[in-house]
Amino acid sequence: MPATSGPLTPGLASFLKTLKTNHIDTSIDNLISLLKRRQIRHSRSCATATAYLLRGVISASRTNDANKLIERVQHVGRRLMAAQPREMVVGNIVRRVLGLIRDEAEDDREGDFNLSEAGSESQPQTPRGLDDPTDALSARHDGSDRGASRQPLPALTAAPISMFSLLSHPETEGSLPGTPVSASPSGRLLGHAPSKDIRAEVLDGISEIIDELTQVDDQIAAYALDHIHSNEIILTHTSSTTVQKFLLKAAAKRKFTVIHAEAFPNNHEATHATVSGANPHDDELLSTESFQKPLIALGITVILIPDSAVFALMSRVNKVILGTHSVLANGGLVASAGTRVIARAAKVHQTPVVVVSGVYKLSPVYPFDFDSLIEYGDASKVISYEDGDLVDQIDVQNPLYDYVPAELIDLYITNLGGHAPSYLYRIVSDHYRKEDISV
């Protein structure tokens, strides 16, 4: 489709390259088909592609009206999320961008009537998707949310508190005898011409998200020395770059042993490459880090084991450090297949399980149905089709992910620091607006 793509294989790199030259609608379709064909996978690639695309969408829409921007982003977001519902980071980025727009729109309004009402009973007037009955609810709670998600605005701490919503001042049916009419001026202020360039502010915000995506591993790695001590034995799994950077950071100062489970059959080649340092350059996920030294180059003993040996070795392990695909609001996580076995084995041996993950992987989705989160992959990785006789007679399945419940995790380390799984709901409410949870 795009003239510039040429020899590039379709993927994140080619997508980003064509984003500048193509019309934005072409790029949207392009990303949707890339997601559908799984030519962009891994949380970070998906997040980066989504963030860049939304930046393009915002800069291409020639409006300064927050409502129109929200509508546009919601529309694009829904299509992207529908293209690959299991890549939850896509939805996360969309929600964060929506939150950005709403925040900017509110900042704008606040300047207007902060003095009169202290924002107390005002409602954000941004339209929500009216398809959802829960929206009425979120409207009632916006105020307190706002206070939580935007720390730099002390004026908002006086906003109505959610448990009070029952008793609070009615906005529409408010017919108070003897009170000034200032109860609901908010609706009218919507029409005011914005005093600043919302679009530019939002674009800045998205650039910050993109920066966050590039820096997140280094930020997480900064906590490594607090968690890895000399002569410890660390067990890890898959070729997660976040984990590798975390270990490398600690390896610069301390000597420890790493036991690396190979994650057969979906990730073992990448894992072997990570351990030996012979990174294949075609793997786009690692392309930026492909010059990274392996742990062995820093004098760390790395033991590569098959997944089946995890339980046997767990009694010697001091700490399990895992990467993840996405983290859910209840503290559970979805990670590559085999993670749950490791977490469970660690639980049996009372070994602490630490999960390193960027905040961008944290999804406000509540896992109602664990089975639907798990993706099944190429069965030929388990038994190749050359074994035709066998494939005919048995049912081969290759699940790519595992759901790990919150009680098997001891600690999450994100770019914001370490958190207990039960605290994640707080980070979720800090990062996503309630009205965006169902986009």
Added chain:
Amino acid sequence: MAAATSTSAKPFDIVATYNELLRSDPDLTMPIAAIEALVLLLTHSPSSTISETLDLLEKSTAHLKQSIPNPIGLSAGTDLFQRYLITTLQRPGQLGPAGDFNAIRAHLLSNGRLFIRRAKESRDKIAAFGRGFVRDGSTVLTNGGSRVVASLLQQAAGEKGGPSAVRFRVIYVLSPAKGDVEGSSAEPEGMETVRALREKGVPVATIPESAVAYSLGKADVVIVGAEGVVENGGIVSRMGTYQIGLLAKAMGKPFYVVAESHKFVRLYPLGQYDLPIEQRVIDFKTEEDVADEATQQQQQAQPTPNVKSPDSSDVVDYTPPHLISALITDSGVLTPSAVSEELIKIWF
């Protein structure tokens, strides 16, 4: 408001009002009835200063709590009401200290009905949130006569009016009918919900409490209601909920609690026997005591018909937070640890 003439003749009885409210509207929860009773109290009292009003509220609340055998549920309502008054008065704005106290009074008095309506609406909101928990093909185990659970299940069953959109089954734990001579029908609490669900085409099995462990293997999820949600995220709920929670944990089934956020109580029970109510569930007796009691009863014949014995059907137990997978409230799906934050937000 209309009864202003009778105030002088007959002093306002908050306990009677509270009981009357609960009786008149079966859909009313205890906290809301308490708030209503307090609003009515304000209409009947001519207090015009802030401290007078707060003092009156405090005294009446204490009186109400003392006269009701189990004040945990209602204390959520009275606390919320009191905090709301204080917070509103402290906040700048037209209802604040600078403003007119009569304005806030008028707001409260004129909107009593509105509170009730909102409380009922919050049930629908919860049902909308909770619908996701009832999946196609799943079996839900529930107990008691919780109105929120009932509305959640009915909404899941009755989407779009037609036959149940979600094909799910319900195992309903029924406690034996109350043997009391309360005049109420002898059918166990929850039968109404069972009938409503069956009418909508949802297969419902009713089991006794003793069959929970046996039946849990066939259930995918446990959903229960609560009388109060305490500070650590645990719940105070009808007797038998704790054991269902323990069994669900043992069997690895998710255990969800459905409760409106106005049921959050500022209470931190450390265990079953730490609740601020007296329940004579465990009552040790020897033959001598039994004989004593019998003679006493004979002497008194029909002594006090209106004093309800607390051991009837409203005994409660406490389910600690580690047994609860999530709380489905009108402010979203919360982990148990999020409850304390909601409470802290209104108290501090």
